[in-house]
Amino acid sequence: MTSPLVRIQREDFSLQDEIDALSTGRADIGAIVSFTGLCRDEAGTLAALELEHYPGMAEAEIARVGAEAAARWPLMGLVAIHRYGLVKPGEQIVLVLAASAHRRPAFEAADFMMDYLKTRAPFWKREHRADGTLGGWVEAKADDDDAAKRWEQAP
Amino acid sequence: MSTATATAAAGTRTVRIVYFAWVRERVGLPEETLDIPADLATIADLVRWLKARGEGYEAAFTDEKIVRAALDHVHAKPQAPLGSAREIAFFPPMTGG
Numbered sequence: 460m461t462s463p464l465v466r467i468q469r470e471d472f473s474l475q476d477e478i479d480a481l482s483t484g485r486a487d488i489g490a491i492v493s494f495t496g497l498c499r500d501e502a503g504t505l506a507a508l509e510l511e512h513y514p515g516m517a518e519a520e521i522a523r524v525g526a527e528a529a530a531r532w533p534l535m536g537l538v539a540i541h542r543y544g545l546v547k548p549g550e551q552i553v554l555v556l557a558a559s560a561h562r563r564p565a566f567e568a569a570d571f572m573m574d575y576l577k578t579r580a581p582f583w584k585r586e587h588r589a590d591g592t593l594g595g596w597v598e599a600k601a602d603d604d605d606a607a608k609r610w611e612q613a614p
Numbered sequence: 615m616s617t618a619t620a621t622a623a624a625g626t627r628t629v630r631i632v633y634f635a636w637v638r639e640r641v642g643l644p645e646e647t648l649d650i651p652a653d654l655a656t657i658a659d660l661v662r663w664l665k666a667r668g669e670g671y672e673a674a675f676t677d678e679k680i681v682r683a684a685l686d687h688v689h690a691k692p693q694a695p696l697g698s699a700r701e702i703a704f705f706p707p708m709t710g711g
Binding site for chain 2: 519553577583
């Protein structure tokens, strides 16, 4: 596999466009698993999420996670796109695509990418509340650390 | 500061330090270029030195175990040697994805 495609961008992305870019003109891919993370409205209390990131390190760290996935599973393509700036409820935040000859490596690699992207990629979310006030910084969840630790056991 | 300035010729080096999210807000700066004592060996040593610089730093690093660090764009533990890192980052646990 060529190196993972990593993009950090303010603008939205299109799942179909990314799948097309990955698969057009080739017939060896048997499975593409996609994960799309969306902004929730938290029962109507959230106006937007503000995503801060560390330019340079965000790209580098996601690329390192992608390289680990590519070393671990027989992948034919790997894409990770993460937005920054203001994202409103219902809008997309993150996309991961993993392509392989068969479904199992594609599912597992996409799952691995998201678990590590949440705990290692330098992004921070802050809430903008529907009542116009600025909420706090979202706290990291122990669940996410536990999810990432699953992959530390021998495959 | 006067100590650091006085020994500038003898043993300091210049690094860029960047801060993110609530660490940035508490320090009050997104980034700064500082002459740090060359004898600061680890990230934990640098944190202790920064905390002596003022209230903002003290507030940012109140719980040193929470704040994460990176050396030249690579995650690093508190006991990691600073080595020849040119850019040192401090930030809260990540909440992307």
